[in-house]
Amino acid sequence: MPDSSRTTDRRDAPTSTTRRTYLQAAGALGAVSLMGSALVDDSMRSDGVPRVADGAESDRREDFLWMHGTALDHDRLRANGYAFARRHDLAVVLAVRSANWESRERTVRRAMTEATAAGLDVWLRVGMLTELAADEFVADADARRAHLDRLAAVCGVYDDLTDAGRVVLWEEAPVMGQWVEGGAWTDAAVDNLLEHGPRIFADQKRVVSEATTDRDVGIFVHFPYVVDSKNPEVFRTLTDRIADRGATPDFAFLDFYRGWYEKDVGPGPADDAVRSLVGNASDALGGSPVFYLGQAHTVNPNHTPSKQSLRSNLRASLEAGAAGLGWYGRSRYAPTEQGFDPFVPNEPDVDVDEPVTTGTVARDRLQYAWLSTHSTRSGFDPADRFDLWLRGDAFSFYDRRVRAKDRDGWTFLRDVDGYVDGEYPYGGGPDGNVAVVRGLRRDRWLDGGALALRIESGTDAEETTLRDALAMPCDPDAYVAEHEAASLLAGDAPVERFALGASNERASLVPGDTRQLSVPIERAEPPSLHGLRHPDSLDAIRDLQSAERREGFDRRNHFDLWLHGTGLSEGGSLPGIEDGTGTPKSPADVSATAVGTDPVALCYGLRRDRFLDDGLSLSGSHDAGTDVDAAYAMPYAGSETFRTASRAAELLDEQPREVATYSLDAVDLQ
Secondary structure (H helix, E strand, C coil): CCCCCCCCCHHHCCCCCCHHHHHHHHHHHHHHHHHCCCHHHHCECCCCCECCCCCCCCCCCCCEEEECHHHHHCHHHHHHHHHHHHHCCCEEEEECCHHHHHHHHHHHHHHHHHHHHCCCCEEEEECCCCCCCHHHHHHCHHHHHHHHHHHHHHHHHHHHHCCCCEEEEEEEECCCCCCCCCCCCCHHHHHHHHHHHHHHHHHHHHHHHHHCCCCEEEEEECHHHCCCCCCHHHHHHHHHHHHHCCCCCCEEEEECCCHHHHHHHCHHHHHHHHHHHHHHHHHHCCCCCEEEEEECCCECCCECCCHHHHHHHHHHHHHCCCCEEEEECCCCCCCCCECCCCCCCCCCCCEECCCCCHHHHCHHHHHHHHHHHHCCCCCCCHHHEEEEEEEECCCCCCCEEEEEEECCEEEEEEEECCCCCEECCCCCCCCCEEEEEEEEEHHHHCCCCEEEEEEEECCCCCCEEEEEEEEEECCHHHCCCHHHHHHHHHCCCCHHHHCCEEECCCEEECCCCEEEEEEEECCCCCCCCHHHHCCCCHHHHHHHHHHHCCCCCCHHHEEEEEEEEECCCCCCCCCEEECCCCCEECCCCCCCEEEECCCEEEEEEEEHHHHCCCCCCEECCCCCCCEEEEEEEEECCCCCCCCCHHHHHHHHHHCHHHHHHHCCEEEECC
């Protein structure tokens, strides 16, 4: 398996000429005229080696950015995706179908050339049976040869234009592709996967190995055939039969969009499914790596995850030993209709223009998932990072490019933009737009005591005014979404008190012009943004942080108790919660901290082994001026996804069914 350890910055790469360094210099320079893309030339140093922004410290975990459809085809989406990937030391997975290679070759070549020039590891997802059915592959020698020839052509170009990476065969087999003629997902498709899949994979892997140099080849099977609660015997049988042909997959690549489970059974079984997905796949392959693609998008049953679910998903996959993580971004708009406390929900009845991806209609959901992921990597300390906030009267879609300057010159960071064009609730309004570049390295960009920025407006951009530029703390546990930042800056919140530095000099951004500005850095130590997000709850958050720092603390053995009723903010007596011996205890006394409003009291951080092993049981629910009508044992949110009592009250009022489903246990006391 290729060594995935990398230096902090690929400017430390070997000086000997390799295919990659040659392409980085020669191919990248040619990319400007071939592609019209600004990514590569924006990033070049004078010596022809691309500058890589803010790579993570050396880390054997191989996280990746999945790129398909619109995100791969659209020049500016691709450029921004690549800039994000190199800033955080991610591989990029290019999803390609060999069946339409003739019409797609130019786009795919361009995407590969740009990625290599940016210093990225490029993975290839290929091998789907889209132009022929599985039984035809086995029975028709001419059809099989044509399929394998196209696969060889794609992989040959891939090997020629890239220098490191992995090849993923199939996608969600047997759902995607023609495992039966016409592509229906049926029992017959599963039977064909088991009967014909070993021959197909072995033939494809042989062709990939012949067309490439030292590329690991993995398998991508749909999750119901791997997780414990469905049919895990399918994956083991399939991989055993592939091994019998001498073609054991070098790794597994899997996705699981937990909303399909969570909407019906809650987060616990969904986490269990993630753990069994990763663990079963690794076991079936004798401990080989498993790469996991999680849900940050709104899935087909119109389910959108919460911040708590995104974090829980992340933890479960890492606990199971995932070798690398990514988050799926969807290329279709689906309005949010369900999901407990959905983060940046897709609003119904809105008019959005193309290009539509999760990153253009719910960017903060994707960014939050990624920032949470980065914070789990070795060498990534949020205290050593900062976020750049830029607020304008209105930013149109991908019309303005932002660069920052370090001691070596200017580097492209991202396009500063609103959300996708159209009437969209996160796309601006009276508070203006805020665009945030997250997780930038302080030692690189703030080394001279000021952050130097350059903003280039496209010739077709609308004129607007940049109101604020701030260097803010990078704080995954107190994440501020872009639309929230706009409201805070437009209101009375003391945002600048939390900033490392700020410039509120208004700058007119004129089409076709370039503006430079400097953000003076006046603060060395980054404060927590909890004080900005939850100024009235700081004592509770500090109590939780103190509990979480104790030796042996395990969030999986804790829960939050939500009590719903009346008179709960007056300090009256709460009903007792019974421990395993049936003895009632004061919830406030046995929790890490407690807060309340009139309709809701929240007791955070009770121990599950003391109070939930035999189910949730309360006593004395009508004492001392309080009236409790329902109680919910909720998964522990902690300081990282802190939820106020007022927010809990809103959720109980707006989403009672989702709260009950998300709970570990619930008691109706009416």
